Amino acid sequence: MSVWLHENSWYELAERRQRAKDVIIIPVGSTEQHGTHLPLGTDTMVAMMLAEDAAVEADVVVAPPLWFGWSPHHMVLPGTITVRPEVLIEVISDVIESLHKHGFSRFVIINGHRIVNIPWLQLVAERAQRLLGVKVVLFDPAYMSKEFVSKLGYGPVGRSEEIETSQMLYKVPHLVHLEKAKDNPVAKHDLYSVDPAFAGDTLCYVPSTVKDMQRSVEIAGGTTGTPSRTTSEQGEKYHRHLLKNLVTVIRQLQGLSKSEERDDVQS
Numbered sequence: 001m002s003v004w005l006h007e008n009s010w011y012e013l014a015e016r017r018q019r020a021k022d023v024i025i026i027p028v029g030s031t032e033q034h035g036t037h038l039p040l041g042t043d044t045m046v047a048m049m050l051a052e053d054a055a056v057e058a059d060v061v062v063a064p065p066l067w068f069g070w071s072p073h074h075m076v077l078p079g080t081i082t083v084r085p086e087v088l089i090e091v092i093s094d095v096i097e098s099l100h101k102h103g104f105s106r107f108v109i110i111n112g113h114r115i116v117n118i119p120w121l122q123l124v125a126e127r128a129q130r131l132l133g134v135k136v137v138l139f140d141p142a143y144m145s146k147e148f149v150s151k152l153g154y155g156p157v158g159r160s161e162e163i164e165t166s167q168m169l170y171k172v173p174h175l176v177h178l179e180k181a182k183d184n185p186v187a188k189h190d191l192y193s194v195d196p197a198f199a200g201d202t203l204c205y206v207p208s209t210v211k212d213m214q215r216s217v218e219i220a221g222g223t224t225g226t227p228s229r230t231t232s233e234q235g236e237k238y239h240r241h242l243l244k245n246l247v248t249v250i251r252q253l254q255g256l257s258k259s260e261e262r263d264d265v266q267s
């Protein structure tokens, strides 16, 4: 039986929800340029592959993915679709409210559009917890692997860099064109870094300007990082590390009592 909500009938879903102990995963990504070697849907696909593998292991349900994210800086290249954060907040809030009406009360949102979607997702989580009395956990691969990436010899989070490329190579090699990858190592900025794995992280995120992006397009077709030095084996280790953390998060949610789950609900 499929873990995907949209592949079950309503009747099957009710039974699956009980087995899942009311946990459902919502994969959120983006549709945006990913250099010359990765598909436009990379961020959403990464969230989907993590969601699917974890759902099989922990016997939970996965909602249909949100293929759109906040990507104004990537509009410099064709195929990118950006949705305003205020719209995204309302869409995911309505998804959570609908699922809550049908008994789901523990949500794990996987953010494949690493770091960039976090600001609006935090507002979604806070609102849902306050108004519906549900639990919402955000799972972002960049944060959930920050202790691990140095073991794989990965450089900082960039765009279509070795981190994403290796995971895609491991899971969907037919969609990766490594021979077309162009390297463009992430430049060091003293007081501006958004990579949680590095001591210099200043936790400030402002999307790059179109002018900044134009430069990365000229150098490496939109890539920032060193995708050429990656392998599928590294991708497997990275994927398994994230999966282990994700399953732990799900099991913690499943172990909550109903009183632990609910906060004071405000109307």
Ligand SMILES: [Zn+2]
Pocket: 034, 042, 043, 112, 113, 114, 159, 160, 164
């Ligand atoms: Zn990406």
